[in-house]
Amino acid sequence: GDSVTQMEGPVTLSEEAFLTINCTYTATGYPSLFWYVQYPGEGLQLLLKATKADDKGSNKGFEATYRKETTSFHLEKGSVQVSDSAVYFCALSDLNNDMRFGAGTRLTVKP
Amino acid sequence: DAEITQSPRHKITETGRQVTLACHQTWNHNNMFWYRQDLGHGLRLIHYSYGVHDTNKGEVSDGYSVSRSNTEDLPLTLESAASSQTSVYFCASSDKRQETQYFGPGTRLLVL
Secondary structure, eight states: OOEEEEOOOOEEEETTOOEEEOEEEEOSSOOEEEEEEEOTTSOEEEEEEEOSTTOEEEETTEEEEOBTTTTBOOEEESSOOGGGOEEEEEEEEETTEEEEEOOOEEEEEEO | OOOEEEEOSEEEEOTTOOEEEEEEESSOOSEEEEEEEETTTEEEEEEEEEETTEEEEOTTOTTEEEOOSSSSBOOEEESSOOGGGOEEEEEEEESSTTSOOEEOOOEEEEEO
8 A cells, every 4th residue: 555654763953954854655646745744742734745746845945856756755954943843744645545644753953 | 714623632541431532623624534643653544534424444443433423523432441542642634635634733642
């Protein structure tokens, strides 16, 4: 079945460092791909999404490009801030299967 | 503004008791979901519903049940709580399949 694999954390970076969180997927159809973020004590919220190959999702300085040839949707940000500290989840969804989440990657940004 | 709420936010119960967690959304979404979140497992789907009177089992449905009598609510019942059901529970909703899911704030459940 469909699945998502994302890099294990935790990830610790200094403020203004470059961030990459890797995400790869397995799917039989044409899924939509998502990144969700979970701040401490809160539910998940959508960070960005892409619905077809070569689409780039972006929000709050974060970007991810839907790469069908490498089945990947890596999350990047050029300069992280302390306020970006959170858990990040990669996910996919298609018409036959609802949202499948990766295990989550905890990011800590130090001043 | 539309929202999705969960109650209670925190619950302590004893093994063997029946517990019901409430989820209410004002998005008028057809689809509603219950997940549990545990360290090392990410989010796992418990039950979901694609409309009134529709319910389906997810990946970890044993020991849980849901019912959907209206669009806004999907209560989750633990029939006989077990210590293995200590977890954080999240409710979510979406307008259509393959679309963004909107999450509630979560319920932290401790079964002693």
